[in-house]
Amino acid sequence: MKFASLLLCLLVCGIAQASPSSLIPMPAQLKPAAGTFKVDAGTPIVVAPNDTAARQSAQYLADLLARTRGLHLQITEGAPAPNAIVFQHDPHNAVKQAEGYTLDVTAQGIRIDARDDAGLFHGAVTLWQLLTPDAQQGAVQVPALHISDWPRFAWRGLMLDSARHFQSVDEVEGLLDQMAQHKLNVLHWHLTDDQGWRIEIKRYPELTNTGAWRTPPDAGHDGEPQRYGGFYTQQQIRDVVAYATARHITVVPEIDMPGHAQAAVASYPQFGVTGQRPPLSVDWGVNPYLYNVDDNTFQFIDNVLDEVLALFPSHYIHVGGDEAIKDQWKASAAVQAKIRALHLKDEDALQGWFIGRIGSYLSAHGRRLIGWDEILDGGVPADATVMSWRGTDGAIKAAKLGHDVVMSPAPDLYMDSVQSDLADEAAGRVPVRNLASVYNFKPIPAVLNATQAAHVLGAQANVWTEHMPTMQHVQHAVFPRLDALSEVTWSPAAAHNWHGFLARLPAQLARYDAQKIPYADTAFEASIKVDANAALKSGQASVTLQNQAGYGAIRYTIDGSVPDLHAQLYSKPFAVKLPVTIKAATFADNGTLLAAYHTRVLDRASLLSRDGVELPNCPGSDFRLRLQPTPDAASMQPVYAVNVFDTCQQWAAVPLDGVSAIRVEAMRLERNFALAHDIKLVVSRPHSTPYGELLVHKDRCDGAVLASMPLPDPKSSDRRVALNATLPAQHGQHLLCFVYTAPTDGALYALGRVSLLSSDKGDIKH
Structure with a gap:
């Protein structure tokens, strides 16, 4: 047993030490060799004459190198040559799997061989990573090695929601380029929903004339546009598909049906159930509008699909099928007659018949x-x-029934899930899905046997954009979590190693920097933790520094200066006297900055204050969002924690000795959420003033009211509201419960910052 363990360690540890530290995803097989090969501006890239695909992959490598390392390589046609980078199709290559390739680096040159075009392209991406091991420019020494590589899964996807918030063609193509660099091969493009129809259909121009534009809530105020929307012309879609195809990415369009159809029904109400024209929805969530089930509606859908099929050559067409609440079908005499005529059991069976009809048309x-x-x-x-x-x-049910499946579960692979619970985290859904959770995702459920597991085509991350109005939001949410997904879907399961992945990630972050990708440094951001109550009592604090990933060197200062490589290295909790300003940053082994510095001021005022995002929900509902001030706000901060079902948050163990007042920065948000049948879960509380109030309860959420702060008229006040109240004298530590009683058919209120004030400290403002 000891000998076997030692042998395994020697094999694994030896490979880890010798493997290049810049490859993500990790190749299926990598064997280091002796020697190096220098690539500089004089190194040619050689492709066989008339091999168009090889030249395209070579050109992609050359262009990417020029952009990211300032290294300009020339492409020539001819026979393989020494001291060159050679791309070559080889029908007898040892790697038989689709999209696979071999890459050899020797002292005499570099060679990429593959049976298919995609393999050559993926080999080019791997070589680019080898040529960009750091943030330097110019020539690079490449270690000798042999790589045999192929993907674990055939479906390695990313879904982009362009219906809720719209991205330009350039932005979509930029995302495609990043997908290619991560060896992902499917862009699932969500093009229609209740909030927008984004694809030009020439036979039905109102789908974009009307269906592509919505009037935001509170349009024209507080940065909200008067009109929001956009769409892709058919030529733009052809351009995007061609751009993706050149990078061996398939674009799978999604045209939602029978639900999420409000934009279509707003454009052509005769194809809805009621015949009435609704506005485009401004509400996120589950809206009630469904397609009708008569022949005219199916002819409309078939005609739309005809144009979709002409634009997208993908084998798969996504038809949605989710969140179709059946209220309109249940209330329609015509639809009920259809159910009886078809001898169906109920509305769910009618949806099955509906989807089956569409499936037959596609087939x-x-x-x-x-x-x-x-x-x-x-x-x-x-x-x-x-x-x-x-x-x-x-997925488990489908695989057991013999259906192919793609794993895309919420919240595991939902990139609109927040990445941390830190105060400066961006907008998104809770719970947290950090870098490690994505890396640890297992695409094949353990309950499936080998035959059932073979139906798992792969996995896909979803980028829903309700809370991502700009591409900056999308990029912050996607990168570097996409690196984790890349390794999960490409590399063999046995090769997954969290610590090895972290060691390879700094090189990738440098590539993002070179391409001006605003990735999230959340996994490495240093959090500064103290026991606030103990600090208030003693006048000094024991400070703990840590980050999510548990990786990198954290350096800190206590004099307000920005920490650099000469700052104090954190190793264990340390004591400081109040007041003090602590700044902490995380550095990689090579000295590069992994996360921008984080600041925390420790004094009485800050220790007696909390941001709303730091205060947990009251017991009873764990639903939570982090929302921007307005639905279409382009800024990354501020954000506000909200439970749309119950506007109640708690601050536990608050030291109230000497506290005589409270100040709350409240924020009024749009209640733009379609909750469908879950509307019954919204908690409504009686209010004693016209627009409601913020109540502060002691010890329990039905305990004594310490303060009641009336809310102003929404029509005559700013979104940001300052609320102040005196507090009766209290002693000891108590839980404070903050409850808004605003009418639930009006605005949604959030806590910005809560501050407790002491009259003897001069921090009360009247």
């Missing part, structure tokens, strides 16, 4: 239907592929 045109896991609820075509988002249960 007749040589395509295959894919939809969210709700399509299983009413029965689904035998050849349908299921994308599992409601956890993994849908």
Whole structure:
């Protein structure tokens, strides 16, 4: 046993030490060799004459190197040559798997061989990573090695939601370029929903004339645009598809049905259930509008699909199928008559019939239907592929029924989930899904046997954009968590190593910097933790510094200066006297900055204050969002913690001795949430003033009221509201419960910052 463990350690540790520290995802097989090869401006890239695909991959490498390392290589055609980088198709290559390749570096040159075009391209990406091991410019020494590489999964995807918030063609293509650099091969493009129709359909111009534009809540005020929207022309879509194809990425369009259809119904109300024209929705969530089920509606859908099929050559067409609440179908006499005529059990069965009809149409045109896991609820075509988002249960059920599946579960792979609970975290959904949680995701559920597991095509991360109005928001949410997904979906499961991944990540962050990608440094951001109550009592604090990843060297200062490589290295908790300003930053082993410095001021005022995002929900509902001031705000900060079902938060163990007043920076937000049947879960409380108040309860949320602060008229006040109240004298530590009683059919209120004030400290403002 000891000998076996020693042998395993020697093998694994030896590979880890010798492997290049810049490759993500890790190749399937990598063998170090002796020697190096220098690549400089005089190194040619050689491709065989008339090999268009090889030249395209070579050109991609050359262009990427020029942009990121300032290294300009020339491409020539001819026979393989020494002291060169050679791209070559090899029908007898040892790697037989699709998209696979071999890459050899010797003292005499570099060679990439593959059986197919995608393999050559992926080899080019790997070589680019080898040539960009750091942030330097110019020539680079490449260690000799042999790589045999191929993907673990055929579906390595990212979904971009362009319906809720719209991205330009350049922005979409920029995301595609990053996907290519991570060896992802499917862009699932969400193009229609209740809030917008983004694809030009020439036969139905109102889909974009009307359906692509919404009037935001409180339009024209506080930075909200008068009109929000946009759409892609058919030529722009062709351009995006061509751009993706050149990077061996398939674009799978999603045209939602039978639900999430409000933009379509707003454009052509005759294809809705009621025949009435709704406005485009400004509400995130589950809206009630469904397609009708008559022949005219199906002819409309078929005509739309005809134009979609002409634009997207992908084998799969995504039809949504999720969150279609059946209220309109239940209330429609015509729809009920249809259910009876078809001898169906209920509305779920009608959705199954609906999806089956669409699946037959796609099959007749040589395509295959894919939809969210709700399509299983009413029965689904035998050849349908299921994308599992409601956890993994849908995937397990589908695989056991013999359907192919793509793993895309919430919250595991939802990139709109926040990355931390730090005060400066961006907008998004809770719970936290950090870098480590994405890296640890297992695409194949353990309950599946080998035959069932073979139906798992791969995995996909979803970028829902309700809370991501700009591409900066998207990039912050996606990178570097996409690196983790890349390794999960490409590399063999046995090669996954969290600490090895972290060691390789700094090189990738430098590539982001070179390409001006505003990635999140959240995993490495140093948090500064103290026991606030103990500090208030003693006048000094014991400070703990840490980051999510547990990686890198944290250096800190206590004099307000910006920490650098000469600052104190953190090793264990340290004591400071109040008041003090602590700044801490994280550095990689090579001295590069992994995360910008974080600041915390420790004094009486700050220790008796909390940001609303730091205060947990009251017991009873764990739903939580971090929202921007307005639905379409382009800024990254500030954000506010909100529970749309119960506006109640708590501050535990608050030291109230000497506290005589409270100041609250409140924020009024738009209540733009379609909750469907969950509306019954919204807690409504009686209010004693016209627009409600913020109540501060002692010890329990039904305890004694220490303060009641009336809310102003929303029509005559700013969104940001200052609330002040005196507090009766209290002693000891108590829980404070903050409850808004504002009418639930009006604005949604959040806590910005809560500050407790002491009259003897001169910090009360009247």
